[in-house]
Amino acid sequence: MSPDVEVLLLGTGAADGIPNPFCRCDTCADHRDRGELRTPTSVLIDDRLLIDPGPESPRQVSRYGRDLTGLLAILAGHAHSDHLDPAILMHRSWVTQSPLEVVGPEPVVAWSRQWLDGDQSAISFRSVTAGDTVDVAGYRVTVLAANHEAFGEACCYLIEDDSASVLYATDTGLLPESTLAALAGRRADLVLLEETFGPNTDKGGRHLHLATFAETVARLRGLGVVDEGTRVVAVHLAHDNSPLAQLGAELADVGAEVLADGTLITLG
Structure with missing residues (x-):
């Protein structure tokens, strides 16, 4: 990493984004009226580490x-x-054979391998599990258990080097105690924490709503992960949340913020 770390929020929405094209709720209407499109959550760090590339990530980058x-x-x-969306590997192969590593829990690796056609020796795969610490694109990545499930294990990540650290935590419900223990005393400059369901508390425990988001921020603050210098940004936002102005106030109450797709955050 350079002294300044660039974190580009390619997307900050949940799977269906905001607005959901099949919906006329107040939040979807608010986004339409303001001309804002919130696409599925994905992050690009220093143009060399791409996190959670869903089907819209190539267009997000462009x-x-x-x-x-x-x-x-x-x-x-x-x-x-x-x-x-492993199709990104096939589309990449049409223009370059430069080395690329794909890292994630075993279901990520197994699914991605199916998209390789012919000689794809330039692409390497690394299966990780909670508790691992690995070097990825020059960053120290601590693999953390998520309270989620996706054909097997789901993970969150603490991404660090000597100048900055980012906690990336989506999709997950309340973080497992093993994850909180692994994070104790590990300060983050930026926390990207999911907040999918807003005020709705009846949609299950595999995502956070406003109350469990606030509880999670408080736990992270108590562990030293979050301090006065940490930016906490809500991501993976679904239209269950309030319209933007109200959501911003709700998050500010717990020391967090909501940002638009395309926001560039500089750390270091």
Whole structure:
């Protein structure tokens, strides 16, 4: 990493994004009226590490004036299609055979391998599990258990180097105690924490809503992961949330913020 770390929020929405084209709720109407499109959550770090590339990630990258010619690795948390569309590997193979590593839990690796056609020796795969610490594209990545399931294991990640650290935590419900223990004392400059369901508390425990989001931020603050210098950004937002102005106020109450797709965050 350079002294400044660039974290580009390619998308901040849940699987169906906001607005959902089949919906006229207040939140979808608010986004339409303001001309804002919130696409599935994906992140690009320093143009070389792509996290959770769903089916819209190639267009997300192009929309914000970037390219993936310098990409070294893909890191995926689980094998759901909004977080990993392995077709990106096939499309990449049409123009380059430069080395690329694909990292994730075993279902991610197994699904991705199916998209290789012919000689794809330039693409390597690394299966990881909670508790691992690995080097990915020059970053130290600590693999953390998520409270989620996707044809097997789902993971969150702490991504670090000597200048900055990012906690990427989606999809997950309340973090397992093993994950909180692994994070104790490990400060993050940026926390990208899912907040899928807003005020709705009856949609299961595999995603966070406002109350469990607030509980998670409080736990992270108590462990030293979050302090006054940490930015906490809500991602994986579904239209269950309030319209933007109200959501911003709700998140501010717990020391978090909501940002638009395409926001560039500089750390370091």
